[in-house]
Amino acid sequence: MKAEANLDFTGRRFLVTGGANGIGRATIVRFLSGGASVACLDNNAAALEAIASKAGERLLPIHVDVTDTATLDAAVEKAAETLGGLDGVVNAAGVDLQAGVETMEDAAWERLIAVNLTGPMKVCRAAVAHLRQAGGGTIVNLSSGAGLRPLENRSAYSASKAGLQMFSKALALELSGSDIRVNVVCPGAVDTPLFRSGISGGEEGEKELQSIRARYALARIAEPDEIAAGVAWLSSPESSYVTGVILAIDGGRTFH
Numbered sequence: 001m002k003a004e005a006n007l008d009f010t011g012r013r014f015l016v017t018g019g020a021n022g023i024g025r026a027t028i029v030r031f032l033s034g035g036a037s038v039a040c041l042d043n044n045a046a047a048l049e050a051i052a053s054k055a056g057e058r059l060l061p062i063h064v065d066v067t068d069t070a071t072l073d074a075a076v077e078k079a080a081e082t083l084g085g086l087d088g089v090v091n092a093a094g095v096d097l098q099a100g101v102e103t104m105e106d107a108a109w110e111r112l113i114a115v116n117l118t119g120p121m122k123v124c125r126a127a128v129a130h131l132r133q134a135g136g137g138t139i140v141n142l143s144s145g146a147g148l149r150p151l152e153n154r155s156a157y158s159a160s161k162a163g164l165q166m167f168s169k170a171l172a173l174e175l176s177g178s179d180i181r182v183n184v185v186c187p188g189a190v191d192t193p194l195f196r197s198g199i200s201g202g203e204e205g206e207k208e209l210q211s212i213r214a215r216y217a218l219a220r221i222a223e224p225d226e227i228a229a230g231v232a233w234l235s236s237p238e239s240s241y242v243t244g245v246i247l248a249i250d251g252g253r254t255f256h
């Protein structure tokens with residue numbers, strides 16, 4: 001895997017959900033090249049195998065769905081046991097849903113909330129004891145620009161991401177005095193499998209991409225590593241006085 005210029009993560013132990021693709025994967029590349037050990041929790045077996053075969057022995061792949069409490073709790077325990085503890089968590093697992101409210105199916109709404117909002121809560125619930133045991137740590141939750149300004153036909157996604165922001169602030173408050181910092185990153189459009197799944201093929205898709213680029217002051221779509229850079233900073237001692245922050249890494253979308 002590509003080595004990035006990086007912060008020093010020597011000896012640090014991270015758990016990253018959704019790490020087999022996109023932003024989570026780019027974050028793992030940064031952690032590994034900085035010297036960390038990483039447990040990658042993902043429900044995509046093929047993508048997990050692909051990243052594991054390239055990453056080397058400091059990566060522990062664990063196949064798990066973040067919505068399933070029993071197997072998730074076991075996965076967090078396995079990660080902590082294998083890595084010898086946990087210093088940081090990144091919740092990057094997420095799914096998208098384009099659906100109008102009037103035709104919303106209960107199961108679709110509930111699944112999205114379960115993955116994007118309840119999933120990070122379950123991961124934090126299981127991991128915080130390990131961060132306490134390490135004497136402190138970091139949690140970074142991947143929200144979205146859609147949690148700052150709504151996206152059309154994405155009420156479930158936008159609500160899940162806004163909810164994740166407030167959950168994270170509330171957790172930062174709850175953990176005050178423990179030296180566990182909880183922060184949020186809100187990416188704009190990032191070129192990942194999740195982003196591409198929402199774009200049509202052919203000429204129609206090119207038009208959609210053009211109109212998306214036009215929403216951004218930087219007039220382009222981000223690469224996953226541009227988001228991972230912020231996640232890495234929030235996971236490092238370089239951000240030691242930062243907690244409860246909502247950091248937009250969005251090419252200027254929020255003011256454009």
Ligand SMILES: NC(=O)c1ccc[n+]([C@@H]2O[C@H](COP(=O)([O-])OP(=O)(O)OC[C@H]3O[C@@H](n4cnc5c(N)ncnc54)[C@H](O)[C@@H]3O)[C@@H](O)[C@H]2O)c1
Pocket residue numbers: 017018019020021022023024041042043044047064065066067091092093094095115142143144145146186187188189190191192193194195
């Ligand atoms: N790509 C974007 O434009 C964009 C923009 C804003 C926010 N985000 C957010 O950033 C995060 C990462 O997105 P991405 O674009 O890298 O997505 P991605 O689809 O490329 O990667 C997400 C990973 O999460 C995994 N995953 C999904 N559901 C899971 C589950 N139930 N249990 C375990 N793993 C699961 C997938 O298998 C995948 O490997 C998501 O939370 C997403 O909502 C993405």
